Amino acid sequence: MNLSQKTFSSTLPTDIIFGVDSVKSNLPAKMKEFNKSKVFIGTDPGLVTAGIIDKIQTLLKDEGIDSVVFSEVEPNPHADTVMRGAQLYKNESCDMILAIGGGSAMDFTKAVGAVATNSGHILDYRRGKNTLSNEIPLLFCIPTTVGTGAEVTAVSVVTDSGAGRKYVVSSPLLIPKIAFVDPSLTKSLPNHVVASTGMDALVHAIEAYTGVKSTPITDGLALQAIKMLKENLPASYAHPDNLEARAQVHLASTIAGMAFGIAGVGLVHSCSHPMSALYQVPHGLANAVLLPYVLDYNLIANYKKYAEIARIFDSSLILENDMTAANELVVLIEQFNASVDIPADFGSTEKLFTEEMIHQLAEDAMDDIGTIPNNPRKVKKEDVIQIYKKVLPLSLTKGEPEKYLTMVNG
Numbered sequence: 278m279n280l281s282q283k284t285f286s287s288t289l290p291t292d293i294i295f296g297v298d299s300v301k302s303n304l305p306a307k308m309k310e311f312n313k314s315k316v317f318i319g320t321d322p323g324l325v326t327a328g329i330i331d332k333i334q335t336l337l338k339d340e341g342i343d344s345v346v347f348s349e350v351e352p353n354p355h356a357d358t359v360m361r362g363a364q365l366y367k368n369e370s371c372d373m374i375l376a377i378g379g380g381s382a383m384d385f386t387k388a389v390g391a392v393a394t395n396s397g398h399i400l401d402y403r404r405g406k407n408t409l410s411n412e413i414p415l416l417f418c419i420p421t422t423v424g425t426g427a428e429v430t431a432v433s434v435v436t437d438s439g440a441g442r443k444y445v446v447s448s449p450l451l452i453p454k455i456a457f458v459d460p461s462l463t464k465s466l467p468n469h470v471v472a473s474t475g476m477d478a479l480v481h482a483i484e485a486y487t488g489v490k491s492t493p494i495t496d497g498l499a500l501q502a503i504k505m506l507k508e509n510l511p512a513s514y515a516h517p518d519n520l521e522a523r524a525q526v527h528l529a530s531t532i533a534g535m536a537f538g539i540a541g542v543g544l545v546h547s548c549s550h551p552m553s554a555l556y557q558v559p560h561g562l563a564n565a566v567l568l569p570y571v572l573d574y575n576l577i578a579n580y581k582k583y584a585e586i587a588r589i590f591d592s593s594l595i596l597e598n599d600m601t602a603a604n605e606l607v608v609l610i611e612q613f614n615a616s617v618d619i620p621a622d623f624g625s626t627e628k629l630f631t632e633e634m635i636h637q638l639a640e641d642a643m644d645d646i647g648t649i650p651n652n653p654r655k656v657k658k659e660d661v662i663q664i665y666k667k668v669l670p671l672s673l674t675k676g677e678p679e680k681y682l683t684m685v686n687g
């Protein structure tokens with residue numbers, strides 16, 4: 278659609294404080310500005326063990342800010358955990374919230390904030406049900422991994438463990454007040470986490486750039502994030518002491534978050550959400566593996582934009598027309614995945630997937646109402662089934678055609 282035919286609004290309300298050691302230098306002073314008394318810290322057990330939470334609590338205490346820690350946040354935080362966190366927030370009479378961790382810690386604290394000031398259960402506010410009406414408490418985020426962008430977005434993903442589903446709670450009221458983007462915190466990230474979460478950031482940028490809600494504002498953010506990730510993710514993966522590469526990737530992740538916070542994400546996320554909810558596949562890894570397959574499916578919807586991305590990965594494609602350049606993108610992304618040791622598919626996992634399991638995944642993916650409508654190509658369930666069959670190891674059960682075996686064996 279031409280720009281002259283579009284109308285849109287863009288809001289980027291989170292203050293971003295970037296820099297090595299920016300948490301140490303800025304967090305207590307920034308918190309004091311708001312004249313509050315006690316902060317609820319949501320985090321995961323790993324950061325407590327690593328001593329990071331203790332250091333931050335001491336930092337705050339030295340400035341007279343009291344805190345209480347809830348450190349039971351699990352990957353893909355459960356609705357029950359959110360409700361327990363909210364109870365602690367109320368019992369301890371907290372008046373602000375600090376997330377320290379990856380996407381799970383930040384999603385968790387947003388959800389705690391939502392039920393701290395709005396009545397009922399967190400799942401009452403999932404997309405398609407009730408909307409949040411009351412402001413959440415002041416929310417500060419310190420991302421310690423890259424990839425999620427949750428420090429600048431208006432969404433929280435919560436798992437209903439009983440139903441085996443991930444649900445999105447979305448509201449402008451969930452947008453954090455301040456994000457402290459401090460690359461020194463990513464120094465100790467394990468290599469495989471750097472790879473998968475960095476690829477998640479790349480997926481955010483690509484899906485924001487190509488999605489139907491993209492605008493020239495989000496395009497600028499998304500393209501910048503893609504460039505920074507292309508240039509720096511392999512170096513960040515190669516050596517934890519490469520602080521420059523870590524800094525570039527960390528900020529790129531936030532920039533990609535700003536882009537998809539407005540423009541949304543698409544089919545890669547629609548397909549990965551059920552894989553995480555039903556089979557606990559880590560979000561970033563599922564996205565990274567799915568990306569080339571979904572790109573292959575989506576290319577025809579917008580050759581021009583996919584060609585622009587391909588030219589970032591291979592500048593010689595500037596000499597080629599859009600269709601030719603776009604068609605190179607799948608291989609370029611496969612190579613990029615391989616450079617950070619992301620597998621080409623899930624063929625090596627022991628679990629085998631039956632037709633029924635694939636159909637369930639596809640049904641849940643089609644039901645991912647926050648992402649499916651934003652995909653550049655109109656998605657059909659049959660297409661999603663085919664994508665899953667390419668990435669998951671299939672079980673050859675009675676009546677199944679032999680071609681599945683060929684697919685699994687390459």
Ligand SMILES: [Fe+2]
Nearest residue numbers: 425477481564
């Ligand atoms: Fe993501």
